[in-house]
Amino acid sequence: MKILITGGKGQLGTDLTLFLKDKGFQVYSFSSSEMDISNLDLSYKITKEIMPDVIINCAAYTAVDECEKNINKAFLINTIGAKNISIISNEINAKLFHISTDYVFNGEKDSPYTEYDKPDPISIYGKSKYYGEVMVKEHNERFFILRVSGVYGKYGKNFIKTIINLAREKDELKVVNDQFVTPTSTIEICKQIHILLPTTYFGLYHATCEGSCTWYEFTKYIFKNLNIKTKVIPCSTEEFPRPAKRPKNSVLENFNLKLIGFNAFSQWQEAVKIFLKSF
Numbered sequence: 001m002k003i004l005i006t007g008g009k010g011q012l013g014t015d016l017t018l019f020l021k022d023k024g025f026q027v028y029s030f031s032s033s034e035m036d037i038s039n040l041d042l043s044y045k046i047t048k049e050i051m052p053d054v055i056i057n058c059a060a061y062t063a064v065d066e067c068e069k070n071i072n073k074a075f076l077i078n079t080i081g082a083k084n085i086s087i088i089s090n091e092i093n094a095k096l097f098h099i100s101t102d103y104v105f106n107g108e109k110d111s112p113y114t115e116y117d118k119p120d121p122i123s124i125y126g127k128s129k130y131y132g133e134v135m136v137k138e139h140n141e142r143f144f145i146l147r148v149s150g151v152y153g154k155y156g157k158n159f160i161k162t163i164i165n166l167a168r169e170k171d172e173l174k175v176v177n178d179q180f181v182t183p184t185s186t187i188e189i190c191k192q193i194h195i196l197l198p199t200t201y202f203g204l205y206h207a208t209c210e211g212s213c214t215w216y217e218f219t220k221y222i223f224k225n226l227n228i229k230t231k232v233i234p235c236s237t238e239e240f241p242r243p244a245k246r247p248k249n250s251v252l253e254n255f256n257l258k259l260i261g262f263n264a265f266s267q268w269q270e271a272v273k274i275f276l277k278s279f
Contacts, residue, residue, distance in 0.1 A: 001197070004052035005029040006037050006085065007059030011156030012099065012186045016056060019190040028052065032059050037081035047088050054197060055089045056097040057082065060129070064103070065243040067125040074128040082132030086139040095142050097193060102149035102181070104130040107247020112212070114255040115204045123244040133204070144196055146189070146207040149252050153186030154279065163219050167230040177216035177234035180249045182208040185271040192257070192264050201260055206252035209268035221269065225276050
């Protein structure tokens with residue numbers, strides 16, 4: 001099986017490339033500069049030369065706050081790019097995995113979101129990713145859309161790396177305690193994709209670790225496991241203003257994966273503990 005990965009040098013793309021190569025797949029991985037998915041002709045040329053059986057689209061503009069001022073770039077990559085990859089994969093009859101986000105929801109629900117809840121994004125990033133999902137569905141039938149949340153891994157920037165670096169610089173940190181999320185390891189996502197790869201259970205899936213926490217609780221858990229003594233002070237979203245609005249609740253329930261008996265995700269605490277040992 002030949003697999004083409006876009007955004008292959010990013011946080012998830014890098015781990016996915018290494019993981020699938022280790023499993024014996026023939027993997028062609030391209031960074032966003034090597035294969036700009038917003039360029040249809042270039043993306044088509046590269047893909048036609050390889051003729052992959054599967055395309056995994058990890059390419060995205062994920063700088064949530066920057067998206068608020070770079071609206072054109074957000075929609076060009078996250079929406080039009082997704083459309084391009086969907087058109088191409090459909091034409092060559094390749095399965096498509098498209099990575100989406102918990103930010104497609106407004107965060108007002110008081111329980112975890114399932115795939116059957118109506119999206120209502122409140123940021124440019126969330127909107128651009130949601131309309132990317134719409135484009136994938138419009139131009140392809142052989143797709144897996146995976147919504148992920150609170151992603152962290154060995155490569156690239158993420159919350160765990162940021163908070164550890166801040167702890168080295170400061171005696172105390174304020175962290176928001178009214179935004180709920182499910183921290184999810186890149187390796188856990190890789191395992192889930194590997195399970196779905198040979199199947200034809202196409203559709204929309206929430207793909208996160210089990211359970212939930214606030215960013216404050218997440219920080220406390222990280223520091224406890226690493227024996228970091230920096231004081232952590234809970235604060236509200238209003239005390240920590242950002243250019244882009246964040247959903248207060250972006251916890252996803254892997255409802256569809258559980259329905260088909262394919263949910264492979266661990267509890268978030270277990271996955272974090274494993275990551276911190278290797279990190």
